Amino acid sequence: MGSTNTIPKATAKRLPIYYRYLRYLHEDGKERVSSTELSEAVKVDSATIRRDFSYFGALGKRGYGYDVENLMHFFSKTLKQDRLTNVALIGVGNLGHALLNYNFHQGNNMRISAAFDINKEIVGTIQSGVPVYPMEDMVQQLKMQQIDVVMLTVPTSAAQDATNNLVEAGVKGILNFTPIRISVPENVRVQNVDLANELQTLIYFIDHYKADSDGEDILLSLD
Numbered sequence: 001m002g003s004t005n006t007i008p009k010a011t012a013k014r015l016p017i018y019y020r021y022l023r024y025l026h027e028d029g030k031e032r033v034s035s036t037e038l039s040e041a042v043k044v045d046s047a048t049i050r051r052d053f054s055y056f057g058a059l060g061k062r063g064y065g066y067d068v069e070n071l072m073h074f075f076s077k078t079l080k081q082d083r084l085t086n087v088a089l090i091g092v093g094n095l096g097h098a099l100l101n102y103n104f105h106q107g108n109n110m111r112i113s114a115a116f117d118i119n120k121e122i123v124g125t126i127q128s129g130v131p132v133y134p135m136e137d138m139v140q141q142l143k144m145q146q147i148d149v150v151m152l153t154v155p156t157s158a159a160q161d162a163t164n165n166l167v168e169a170g171v172k173g174i175l176n177f178t179p180i181r182i183s184v185p186e187n188v189r190v191q192n193v194d195l196a197n198e199l200q201t202l203i204y205f206i207d208h209y210k211a212d213s214d215g216e217d218i219l220l221s222l223d
């Protein structure tokens with residue numbers, strides 16, 4: 001299948017959704033799936049699915065659809081799920097603890113293999129099966145464990161400093177749980193996960209919008 005260099009971001013974001021469903025179909029013994037079936041299951045319209053898949057050179061055959069196993073293996077490789085990916089956690093507070101307890105490994109080939117903190121009380125301990133190292137050991141540990149993706153759960157006031165250290169350590173991706181927009185050089189990717197913001201948006205939408213029959217949101221009132 002084709003190159004993945006130039007796929008649109010929106011397509012890339014849908015890959016894990018497709019992958020999860022393909023795995024489900026595979027486990028269920030299904031050999032093929034049509035874009036219409038996929039569409040109903042993952043709630044993405046079938047024209048978008050066909051366009052997304054065409055970026056990977058996966059062209060469904062009329063009357064046959066897509067080969068589940070082929071597509072699943074391809075997505076698995078694309079999403080680097082064919083090998084275990086170690087990620088690190090920076091900041092073992094409340095949210096950090098919750099993430100350490102979360103079983104990323106279940107059904108996915110990734111896990112938190114190292115955590116870092118400045119708090120002397122937890123440095124040197126093992127939390128939910130994950131060793132907590134001092135920040136001074138970060139560069140060495142990340143290198144040794146070949147970690148280039150981290151989750152950032154330090155307090156807001158420490159976010160940019162910690163980010164600078166991570167950039168210096170050669171990290172390529174940061175899942176930023178802090179509410180500030182951190183600055184990074186172009187070669188580092190940041191995904192922001194602001195839980196309070198998401199909840200606030202949801203509350204706002206419930207109060208102000210209602211979905212029309214196409215599932216599009218329409219404005220109800222601005223009170």
Ligand code: ATP
Nearest residue numbers: 091092093094095096117118119153154155158162
């Ligand atoms: P949360 O925001 O996750 O609910 P919390 O309120 O328990 O966390 P915070 O003060 O936000 O605690 O700190 C989160 C964790 O980040 C703590 O364990 C703290 O020791 C750690 N931390 C604080 N500053 C830094 C830093 N510069 N580098 C690494 N870890 C840090």
